[in-house]
Amino acid sequence: MLTIGEQAPDFDLASSLGGKLSLGDLKGRFGVIVFYPANDTPG
Amino acid sequence: MKTQFESAGARVLAINPASVKAHQSYSAKMGYSFPILSDPGGRIVAAYKCQPETGKGVIRTVYGLDRTGTIIFAERGQADLNEVLAAIRSLA
Numbered sequence: 647m648l649t650i651g652e653q654a655p656d657f658d659l660a661s662s663l664g665g666k667l668s669l670g671d672l673k674g675r676f677g678v679i680v681f682y683p684a685n686d687t688p689g
Numbered sequence: 690m691k692t693q694f695e696s697a698g699a700r701v702l703a704i705n706p707a708s709v710k711a712h713q714s715y716s717a718k719m720g721y722s723f724p725i726l727s728d729p730g731g732r733i734v735a736a737y738k739c740q741p742e743t744g745k746g747v748i749r750t751v752y753g754l755d756r757t758g759t760i761i762f763a764e765r766g767q768a769d770l771n772e773v774l775a776a777i778r779s780l781a
Contacts, residue, residue, distance in 0.1 A: 654760055657728075657736070661725070676780075
């Protein structure tokens with residue numbers, strides 16, 4: 647697990663809402679990123 | 690909960706290796722309005738250290754980021770989202 651104080655790694659991935667979303671799109675705002683195992687186990 | 694995050698100035702998103710199409714039907718079924726991003730190769734899952742030692746799948750993890758992209762909250766499993774919110778509000 648990444649630890650508090652580390653810089654979040656960049657990403658640029660296709661979004662369920664269309665288009666792509668990157669870490670840069672979050673800059674200037676707080677972000678909450680949830681990683682979860684599979685779509686039948688919501689997180 | 691999403692609205693509470695938004696009023697704290699935060700964006701919520703989820704990441705998982707499934708396809709965009711699978712994410713769209715899952716979001717529709719669950720009534721989610723936040724984006725779910727597709728990481729088919731698991732490269733970002735690995736970069737965020739959420740990959741099990743077997744190399745397959747995802748370890749459920751919640752991260753909170755500040756405005757510069759620095760990690761301010763990190764927890765495995767079913768994180769208490771109120772704690773994430775508190776971490777954000779303490780810095781907002």
